[in-house]
Amino acid sequence: MNKLSIDEQKKEIDENFPEILTPKEKIKEREGLPELKNAQQGNVITRFPPEPNGYPHIGHAKAAIINSEYAKMYGGKFILRMDDTNPEAERMEYHAAIKVGLEWLGIEFDVVKNTSDDMEVFYEKGMELINSGKAYICKCKRDDMSKNRRERKACKCSREDLDKNINNWGKMQTKFKPGEAVVRFRGDMKADNAVMRDPVLFRIIDGKHYTVGEKYRIWPSYDFAVAIEDSIDGITHAFRSKEFELREELTETILDSLNMRKPEQGFFSRLEFKGMPISKRIIKPLIEERKVSWYDDPRLPTLEALKKRGIKPEAIRKFIMSLGLTKANTLAPFDSLEAFNRKLVDGDSIRLYMVSNPKKLTVKNLSITSVEVSNHPINDMGKRKIDVDGNFYISGEDAQNIKEGEQIRLLGLGNILITKQGLALEGEYVRDGEIKNIPKIQWVSEKTAHQIKMIIPKILFIDEKFNEDSLEETDVYCEPHYLQIKEGEEIQFVRFGYCRKDSQNQAIFTHK
RNA sequence: GUUCCAGUGGUGUAGUCCGGUCAAGCAUACUGCCCUUUCAAGGCAGUGAUCCCGGGUUCAAAUCCCGGCUGGAGCACCA
Numbered sequence: 001m002n003k004l005s006i007d008e009q010k011k012e013i014d015e016n017f018p019e020i021l022t023p024k025e026k027i028k029e030r031e032g033l034p035e036l037k038n039a040q041q042g043n044v045i046t047r048f049p050p051e052p053n054g055y056p057h058i059g060h061a062k063a064a065i066i067n068s069e070y071a072k073m074y075g076g077k078f079i080l081r082m083d084d085t086n087p088e089a090e091r092m093e094y095h096a097a098i099k100v101g102l103e104w105l106g107i108e109f110d111v112v113k114n115t116s117d118d119m120e121v122f123y124e125k126g127m128e129l130i131n132s133g134k135a136y137i138c139k140c141k142r143d144d145m146s147k148n149r150r151e152r153k154a155c156k157c158s159r160e161d162l163d164k165n166i167n168n169w170g171k172m173q174t175k176f177k178p179g180e181a182v183v184r185f186r187g188d189m190k191a192d193n194a195v196m197r198d199p200v201l202f203r204i205i206d207g208k209h210y211t212v213g214e215k216y217r218i219w220p221s222y223d224f225a226v227a228i229e230d231s232i233d234g235i236t237h238a239f240r241s242k243e244f245e246l247r248e249e250l251t252e253t254i255l256d257s258l259n260m261r262k263p264e265q266g267f268f269s270r271l272e273f274k275g276m277p278i279s280k281r282i283i284k285p286l287i288e289e290r291k292v293s294w295y296d297d298p299r300l301p302t303l304e305a306l307k308k309r310g311i312k313p314e315a316i317r318k319f320i321m322s323l324g325l326t327k328a329n330t331l332a333p334f335d336s337l338e339a340f341n342r343k344l345v346d347g348d349s350i351r352l353y354m355v356s357n358p359k360k361l362t363v364k365n366l367s368i369t370s371v372e373v374s375n376h377p378i379n380d381m382g383k384r385k386i387d388v389d390g391n392f393y394i395s396g397e398d399a400q401n402i403k404e405g406e407q408i409r410l411l412g413l414g415n416i417l418i419t420k421q422g423l424a425l426e427g428e429y430v431r432d433g434e435i436k437n438i439p440k441i442q443w444v445s446e447k448t449a450h451q452i453k454m455i456i457p458k459i460l461f462i463d464e465k466f467n468e469d470s471l472e473e474t475d476v477y478c479e480p481h482y483l484q485i486k487e488g489e490e491i492q493f494v495r496f497g498y499c500r501k502d503s504q505n506q507a508i509f510t511h512k
Numbered sequence: 513g514u515u516c517c518a519g520u521g522g523u524g525u526a527g528u529c530c531g532g533u534c535a536a537g538c539a540u541a542c543u544g545c546c547c548u549u550u551c552a553a554g555g556c557a558g559u560g561a562u563c564c565c566g567g568g569u570u571c572a573a574a575u576c577c578c579g580g581c582u583g584g585a586g587c588a589c590c591a
Contacts, residue, residue, distance in 0.1 A: 326524090328517090328584090339540055
C-alpha cells in the first residue's frame, strides 16, 4: 500500500473508504485564545489575583490579560482580587502600583476586592473542615513537618481527636505564638504529589496588615484562600502560571471536602525576557547597589519601566496574545514586542532630525533662510519650519562615509557638494542635484540645535552576568522643535529609531 | 532524589485532546525587489524545520503507545 503514490493512495481510499477523507472539521488558524472547556457565552467569570508584594511586571500583565481576554471573549465578568493573606510581605504602595499598572494596560474589572475581605468565610470553612475531621492542628516544628513530608510520614498531631483540635484552634486565636501551631488539611501523606501531603491551611502571623491592621492573627494559606475565593466568587475558569500546576489537585480536593463548586483550571508558562530579571530577589540588590535606578529603570520588565521606555499597552496585549497559552518553558523575544510596538507607534510619531556624535558642516552659498519640513511622510501631522544659515551638524557616522567631491542630500533641504572633508566639513549648495544613490542624511541647524541626553537601554544580564554597558547615555543634538512636543510622546528620530520624550533634555530609545 | 510539565525553522508560536486537507500555517528576525529624497512604516518575493532521539501500532504519525535524552517547575507556616 505504501508503495503506491499519494494520488493512487487517495484514489484507493476514495473508492473503498470515502468517509476517511472527509473527517471532522479542523480549525486551521485560530483567532485569539483557544476555546474554553465547559464555557457558555455570558456565564464565564475569570479573575486576576496578584499579591500586593511588589511592583507589577510583564508576568502580571500576562496573567491579567489572559484572564481578562477570556472574560471578554465570552461576554463574562472579570474580577481583580488582591491576594493579601500575608501581612508580612504586602504593602499599600504595591497595592496602588498594581492598580496603576493595570489601569495603564487598559484592563477593566467588574469587581475589585481583597482576599482579606472574606476572613470570616475562611474561618467558617476552616471550622467545618476541623469539625468533619478533614483538618487538624499541627504543632510540629517547621523542619520536622518538612522532613515528614519528604518521608511521607504522618505526625502524631494528625491523630489527635476532635476535642483537642477544637481546643487548639481556640488557642491559636490567642495563646500560641507564630510558628507554634498551624491548621493542616488531611490530604494524603503517601501521595506522589507532594502538595497533597497534609498542606497548611492556616498559620499565625502577628504582623500588621496594610488594610485590616491587627484585626486577625490567623491567616489562610494561599492554597486554601484561592480555593475558597474562586469558589465563592463564582470563578468558572482560573488561569495561573504553570508553577501552580500541582496545586490543581489540592484545590479540587479542598473544595470537594467542603462540597463547594469548583472552577475549571488552566495553566500557562511564565513570561520572562532574555536577560531581564523579573523577580524582586534579583532586582532589589541591583537597586541597592545602584546598578539600576529604581523599579522604573527602562532596562527592567516592570510595567512602569516598559511605559517609560515607550512601549504601548496595546503592544503588550498583542504580544501576550501572540504567545498563546503554551506550557512550554521559554524566554520570550523582546524583538517581537518591539515589532508590535513599532507598528502601533509609527502612524503618529513625529519625524524629527537628531544627530549623534555631531560634526560640523558649513555650506557656503546657501541662499535660503528657512525650510518647511513635513512632520510625517504619510499621515498629515502638519509641517514645521526650520531656520537655516549654512551652519549645520551632521552625525559623525555619516560624516565618516562622505568623500570630497561627492554629493549628499540633507533631507528636506537640498543637495550639498562636499568640497572639504576633515574635522569639519565644507560644502556647496547644489540646485537640481543628483537623486539616486547618494547619502540622504538628517541634520540639525547649528544655531538652534538643542542638546538632549539620549538613553539607550540594553540587555541587563548577559549569560547570568550583569552587563556593565547595559545603559548607554550619549549627548545628542536635535531640532528645537523637540521642545514643543509633549512629555511622554513617541518620536521617530529619522534614521535612528523611535524614542520616547522623557523630558525637555532627555529621551529614551525605544527601538529601531 | 522524587513527582509533575514541556521539547515544532535563528526566535516565539499554530496544529497534538478527536491520526489523513501538514513534505507543516502565522508572527518575528534575516535577504532581495517595489514604494519612499529615513536604514521607519507599507506592498511583494525569498532563505530557513529529517516536528528532541529510538522503537512500536496503522493503509497513514508532529499527532496514538513504549523507552530514552534534554530543559523547567513543585517537594515553604510565600504567593
